[in-house]
Amino acid sequence: MHGEFKVPGGKLVVVDLEVVDGRIRDFRLAGDFFLEPDDALAAIDAAIEGLPAETDARKLAAAVQAALPEGAVLLGFAPESVATAIRRAITTTTDWSDYEWELLHPGPLPANMHLALDEVLTQEVGEGRRRPTLRIWEWSERTVVIGSFQSVRNEVDAVEAEREGFRVVRRISGGGAMYIEPGSAVTYSLYVPGELVQGMTFADSYAYLDDWVIQALQGLGIDAVYKPLNDISSPTGKIGGAAQKRLGGGGVLHHVTMSYDMDGEKMSRVLRIGREKLSDKGTTSAAKRVDPLRSQTGLPREEIIERMLDTFRSLHGLAPGELTPEELAHAEQLVADKFGTEEWLHRVP
The missing domain is CATH 3.30.390.50 (CO dehydrogenase flavoprotein, C-terminal domain)
Structure with missing residues (x-):
């Protein structure tokens, strides 16, 4: 062996x-x-x-x-x-080179549609109906995405969120809240077969699946490093964070949000970021928690994404793809039955 x-x-x-x-x-x-x-x-x-x-x-x-x-x-x-x-x-394992990778980069979508697509595409890859896929997100609305196990009232100031026009949604993966304004973040999902990370601890799999984006950021001149368990950082601050979910059909979802140009003052009003959370990041101000990609590269968000895709393509290959009508229909049904419901959003009040 x-x-x-x-x-x-x-x-x-x-x-x-x-x-x-x-x-x-x-x-x-x-x-x-x-x-x-x-x-x-x-x-x-x-x-x-x-x-x-x-x-x-x-x-x-x-x-x-x-x-x-x-x-x-x-x-x-x-x-x-x-x-x-x-x-x-x-155990039965595979490598990046064992697969043909597909790229999805549709236009702006509502937050709950993004979350539903994450579940649908992870299932499709896990059950062998779709090739392993990298999807770039485009956001159509201001959004706070809380982790699967977070409390809504503990994480979000509902009054400020409504005043600023933020939709609050819940994803299927764990981890912390994501604060999103259209054009302010770079978000992507990887949908991979479980065999790609077989035999790895969860911590190892985070680093393994983030390695390509660390290389991409370094190619942009950012001194980017992986910081366990799930942060991507640089000497001047946190850039972004990752989360994972493994489904019963064998698929693994790994998604990452990195800040491009974030309004830290507004974020500190919409999110309830306590002192304990800030101390974990070694900072005293929410506005300093995330270091935007724009300040470190001087590049437009679209060019950063293209450079990232170039890195992935050079390492593993990447062919353009499309969402199928069946995948879209399944995702829309999940929005209606799950992600768009009050029961799902407030399953942890």
Whole structure:
């Protein structure tokens, strides 16, 4: 069995192994990482040899860590990277290059239609009726999108939201609130088969699926980094955040919103951003929480999106696509039955 894991921002970790009578045999670690001293490689191989094939990633990483000689230096990877590569070798996994990727970039849509499309397209990819897809969002209305488990009244000042003309909606993924004005954000969704992130922890999958956009931002001259669990940041502040949802049919939704030109003062009135949340970001003012892409690039939003798509295309390939009539009809029905209902919006009051 063969497994590979490209560490986001790091090196490639490769493992080869056999499973005999339920145990890992003939284990070999390789890659373009840096490791000192030389005999640490043999120590890692010996630590994994003979472990049960069902050993989870946490225990595999602990075994690697325990086997390292005192003072060992790992550059470009970590014990957790080895564990991920092992789990990907033993389970059914795929890579970006195993798929033909499709791009969807329709015109502006209402917020609830965006959320319904996320559910529909994740199902379609998971069940094999659609190729893995990247969708760029265009917004037709001012919107606050709260996470699946957030409380409406805790997150949104209803009076200010109504005064400023913001629609409040709830998405299917967890995480925090998104504050959106048309033209002020860059939002995209990835709809991928579960096999692409099989064997990864949730934290690893966030970094793995965000790696292409980190490269795109760096190509724009932004010193962008991935900040666990789900933030994309630069030295001057947070750029955006990601969220995920995994559906029973096997599809994975990974979506990201990055600020292009945000009115932080208005955001601080519409959203209830408490001191505890701000302290987590290392700031004291909501207006300073998100560093807009425009201030860091000087480029129009449309050019930033095109440059991002160029990066994705160069890395993984990307062909233009269209939403099918069936997908649109299904999404419209979901808006009527779920996303547009008071029951869904206030399921956590």
